[in-house]
Amino acid sequence: MIKITIIGSGNVAQHLIDAFMKNKAIEIIQVFSRTQKQITPNLDSGKIINDWNALAEADLYIIAVSDDAIADVSSQLPFENRLVVHTSGSAPLTSLDNKNRKGVFYPLQTFTKGKEIDFKTIPFCLETEFENDYELLEKTASAISDSIHKIDYHQRKALHVAAVFVNNFTNYLYQLGNDICHENHVSFDILKPLILETAEKLLTLSPKDAQTGPAKRNDISTIEAHESFLSNENQSTIYKILTQSIQNHGKKL
Numbered sequence: 001m002i003k004i005t006i007i008g009s010g011n012v013a014q015h016l017i018d019a020f021m022k023n024k025a026i027e028i029i030q031v032f033s034r035t036q037k038q039i040t041p042n043l044d045s046g047k048i049i050n051d052w053n054a055l056a057e058a059d060l061y062i063i064a065v066s067d068d069a070i071a072d073v074s075s076q077l078p079f080e081n082r083l084v085v086h087t088s089g090s091a092p093l094t095s096l097d098n099k100n101r102k103g104v105f106y107p108l109q110t111f112t113k114g115k116e117i118d119f120k121t122i123p124f125c126l127e128t129e130f131e132n133d134y135e136l137l138e139k140t141a142s143a144i145s146d147s148i149h150k151i152d153y154h155q156r157k158a159l160h161v162a163a164v165f166v167n168n169f170t171n172y173l174y175q176l177g178n179d180i181c182h183e184n185h186v187s188f189d190i191l192k193p194l195i196l197e198t199a200e201k202l203l204t205l206s207p208k209d210a211q212t213g214p215a216k217r218n219d220i221s222t223i224e225a226h227e228s229f230l231s232n233e234n235q236s237t238i239y240k241i242l243t244q245s246i247q248n249h250g251k252k253l
Helices: 011-021 067-075 131-142 153-183 188-201 220-229 233-247
Strands: 002-007 026-032 060-063 083-086 101-107 123-128 147-150
Touching: 002 011, 002 131, 011 026, 011 101, 060 067, 060 131, 067 083, 083 131, 101 131, 101 153, 123 131, 123 153, 131 147, 153 188, 153 233, 220 233
Parallel strands: 002 026, 002 060, 060 083, 083 101, 123 147
Antiparallel strands: 101 123
């Protein structure tokens, strides 16, 4: 059984706690949190600590905090030469304090409080400072996921940037679409089947092959009509930039 301590109490930490607690190969020894109110109710409250010196020995310490806090948190650990990993998609190994062995345990997924996720489908991007530590990290990830990837810092950073495009930016475009619907007294729900169909196409097609629309067809009259319709400067600017990028097949604007 792999003994784990989780440091943090945010969305990532709470989802990991729930996933680990469902697996008999993992034992959560402790969870470090400055506030006990944010921890999942499924966890034994006796395992929650807020004193660094109370940290017990574990096989793996997972720091699940904001990127800016990783260095400070790892520097406060009161032990040496143990395996300590963070869950960030963009922070390097060097953000962890040198007194312990370093690694990355990055689940590439968006986490929302209160929404359950099937961890079996979540890709875990792993990296360790020493090759001997990778096996333990791989076993830990494999206990909850079927998608394990050995990824170096440059690759992980590329994935994180790509994830911002396909997730955060895309969701913002949904927000703009919702605003346009609201401004014109149309239900955004009407667009949801289109959103789902577009996402499902990517299971069998490349994004390039799945691309449709007036920019792809170079339908100038429709594009001009859309631009004339959009009175909101922000919406209009984004529409023009994305249209031009699609027309140029992603080349320099």
